Amino acid sequence: MEAKLKRNLTLVGHAQSGKTTLAESILFFCKATTRKGDVMQGSTVSDYNEDEQDRKISINASFLKADHKGHQIQMIDTPGYMDFVGETVAALRATDAAILVVDAVNGVEVGTEDVWDRLNEMGLPRIIFINKIDKGEAKSDTVIAAIQEQLSNKAVKVDLESSDFIEAIAESDDKLLEKYLETGALSPEDIKRVLRQAVVQAKIFPIICGSALNDTGVEALLDAVVAYLPSPLERPALKAKMADSEEEKELVPEEEGTFSGFVFKSLFDPHLGQLSLMRVVSGTLLANTDYYNSNRKSKEHISTISLLQGKEQIKIPQANCGDIVALPKLKNSHVSDSLSSSNAHVVFHPITFPAPSLSASIKPKTRADEEKISTCLTRMCEEDHTLQVERDTETKEMLISGMGDLHLKIILDRMKSRYNLEVDLGTPKIRYRETITKTARYRYKYKKQSGGRGQYGDVDLEVAPLPRDGEEYEFVNKIFGGAIPKNYIPSVEKGVKQTIEEGALSKSPIINIQVSLMDGSFHAVDSSDMAFQIAGAMALKEAVKQAGPILLEPIMEVTIVIPSDFIGQISGDISSRRGRILGEEPKGKHEAIIAHIPQSEMFKYATDLRSMTGGRGTYAMTFSHYEQAPAKITDRVVEERNKQDEKE
Numbered sequence: 001m002e003a004k005l006k007r008n009l010t011l012v013g014h015a016q017s018g019k020t021t022l023a024e025s026i027l028f029f030c031k032a033t034t035r036k037g038d039v040m041q042g043s044t045v046s047d048y049n050e051d052e053q054d055r056k057i058s059i060n061a062s063f064l065k066a067d068h069k070g071h072q073i074q075m076i077d078t079p080g081y082m083d084f085v086g087e088t089v090a091a092l093r094a095t096d097a098a099i100l101v102v103d104a105v106n107g108v109e110v111g112t113e114d115v116w117d118r119l120n121e122m123g124l125p126r127i128i129f130i131n132k133i134d135k136g137e138a139k140s141d142t143v144i145a146a147i148q149e150q151l152s153n154k155a156v157k158v159d160l161e162s163s164d165f166i167e168a169i170a171e172s173d174d175k176l177l178e179k180y181l182e183t184g185a186l187s188p189e190d191i192k193r194v195l196r197q198a199v200v201q202a203k204i205f206p207i208i209c210g211s212a213l214n215d216t217g218v219e220a221l222l223d224a225v226v227a228y229l230p231s232p233l234e235r236p237a238l239k240a241k242m243a244d245s246e247e248e249k250e251l252v253p254e255e256e257g258t259f260s261g262f263v264f265k266s267l268f269d270p271h272l273g274q275l276s277l278m279r280v281v282s283g284t285l286l287a288n289t290d291y292y293n294s295n296r297k298s299k300e301h302i303s304t305i306s307l308l309q310g311k312e313q314i315k316i317p318q319a320n321c322g323d324i325v326a327l328p329k330l331k332n333s334h335v336s337d338s339l340s341s342s343n344a345h346v347v348f349h350p351i352t353f354p355a356p357s358l359s360a361s362i363k364p365k366t367r368a369d370e371e372k373i374s375t376c377l378t379r380m381c382e383e384d385h386t387l388q389v390e391r392d393t394e395t396k397e398m399l400i401s402g403m404g405d406l407h408l409k410i411i412l413d414r415m416k417s418r419y420n421l422e423v424d425l426g427t428p429k430i431r432y433r434e435t436i437t438k439t440a441r442y443r444y445k446y447k448k449q450s451g452g453r454g455q456y457g458d459v460d461l462e463v464a465p466l467p468r469d470g471e472e473y474e475f476v477n478k479i480f481g482g483a484i485p486k487n488y489i490p491s492v493e494k495g496v497k498q499t500i501e502e503g504a505l506s507k508s509p510i511i512n513i514q515v516s517l518m519d520g521s522f523h524a525v526d527s528s529d530m531a532f533q534i535a536g537a538m539a540l541k542e543a544v545k546q547a548g549p550i551l552l553e554p555i556m557e558v559t560i561v562i563p564s565d566f567i568g569q570i571s572g573d574i575s576s577r578r579g580r581i582l583g584e585e586p587k588g589k590h591e592a593i594i595a596h597i598p599q600s601e602m603f604k605y606a607t608d609l610r611s612m613t614g615g616r617g618t619y620a621m622t623f624s625h626y627e628q629a630p631a632k633i634t635d636r637v638v639e640e641r642n643k644q645d646e647k648e
């Protein structure tokens with residue numbers, strides 16, 4: 001089918017707004033299905049995974065196809081829950097427009113605001129479908145007013161008889177506005193022409209009211225999709241560069257041009273394994289053909305190409321400009337990779353996924369599962385780019401991070417169902433540090449005689465605190481006159497560094513410390529590298545004990561973005577977490593609170609913030625600095641580390 005007759009769109013909106021039900025209604029109306037599925041019965045085309053059917057919610061993006069009035073409509077039905085926002089981000093990158101579904105009873109909700117901001121960032125055209133107008137509590141006029149106030153005053157209900165609608169259209173085009181002011185009227189042809197132009201440019205957002213459950217407004221919505229939303233050839237140019245150059249370029253989609261496309265998602269198929277989802281930007285993609293992965297600088301063989309209809313795969317010999325297709329068993333290509341003809345080598349900008357907000361330690365319940373947990377999590381991270389896994393080299397823990405409690409719960413369920421792997425989640429260990437508060441000096445003589453050659457090392461060390469914002473460690477050699485031979489000085493420092501890494505209080509590394517080698521002695525026969533290492537380590541350990549050692553805890557700089565109504569509540573919560581507010585600043589329609597909060601107080605914060613703000617709050621945090629931990633926390637940490645030593 002010609003690209004100008006294609007429409008690619010994503011169904012977005014708050015959870016439970018009716019996106020999946022709308023998708024079912026569209027499929028049924030277009031005769032793509034012979035019956036309408038039901039979310040509660042687990043019979044929809046979109047929600048075909050067992051975990052979705054059990055929970056009665058969408059968890060994964062699903063891919064659907066329908067035909068209306070000679071046009072091909074490819075839809076991606078996305079989850080509304082914020083825990084699965086990565087699915088929405090990937091889908092929006094692959095499509096040219098969106099249908100924003102708004103509940104006629106609940107109106108503009110947090111998920112509505114979030115996805116609206118994402119659509120604005122991407123400059124995507126959209127149609128707003130106010131759903132569930134058949135409900136007794138529905139008030140479409142109230143919802144429209146809320147949309148215009150909270151989202152955009154350029155959102156207008158499609159009504160060719162309405163003066164407000166006609167004025168909004170006229171205001172989007174200077175020439176048309178002049179004509180309207182002169183004549184007081186516009187022709188239907190002028191209205192439709194300018195309306196399409198304004199919608200494609202994301203200057204006007206048509207509103208259509210209906211009920212997906214009762215098929216009300218579905219035909220009007222489909223007509224609007226065909227009439228007003230852009231074809232793949234009309235979407236804004238995509239930012240890209242050539243594989244061997246950093247020079248930016250804009251790639252305009254072309255039907256007859258050389259092939260280029262990008263992988264935007266990977267999903268698991270129980271029969272075929274991993275499937276890679278690709279958007280064809282330009283040209284034609286052929287089955288059983290080799291292409292070039294511009295990111296990996298390697299060849300990629302495309303064996304088969306399929307269109308998706310839920311879990312059903314429809315094999316096709318080729319895909320053309322604008323198509324969204326599934327490619328099985330790619331060897332070298334991953335999400336955000338670009339493929340092109342051998343003479344193109346185009347690299348599209350990578351997809352930026354939101355950073356995870358909740359972390360936990362993860363370990364298998366049995367030793368037998370330790371080997372397969374890494375393989376399992378690697379595969380799941382490829383499928384879900386809002387999931388991150390890393391091994392903390394300091395705490396020796398494997399950490400898993402996701403978008404929230406529900407997200408991690410789904411991941412654990414899939415590990416069990418797909419890989420028969422059960423794990424335990426825990427609170428990650430904190431990377432504490434130690435330091436000293438005063439100067440101290442200690443001399444340690446290591447002397448050992450065991451019948452043959454003995455061991456001798458004599459080290460006199462002085463320790464002094466360094467500024468908190470300065471060097472973490474400094475070693476100074478103040479030996480004069482050869483009290484310790486030069487060849488043994490590195491041995492002393494090696495022993496010092498060993499103790500610094502092990503700490504004196506809690507087995508946490510010591511920072512902001514200056515260690516000076518003041519004096520010592522050696523034995524011509526019995527001295528050795530090892531003897532001076534031991535003497536250096538012991539001298540430092542005893543000196544630190546006399547230098548007022550304290551425990552330091554990591555402090556995070558946290559930026560919390562919330563509606564202004566919640567400032568008082570969030571400020572109080574920050575104080576309860578031993579935090580300090582640094583300042584506030586406007587952030588679009590919201591307020592941003594910047595604060596310093598101990599890391600130990602931030603676990604589960606994603607869940608707590610969501611609860612306090614009704615899902616309207618977001619946050620990001622980065623490490624800022626270390627501060628002295630309260631005595632209560634110091635005592636607890638030291639006790640825990642001592643118990644650990646006893647076990648070991």
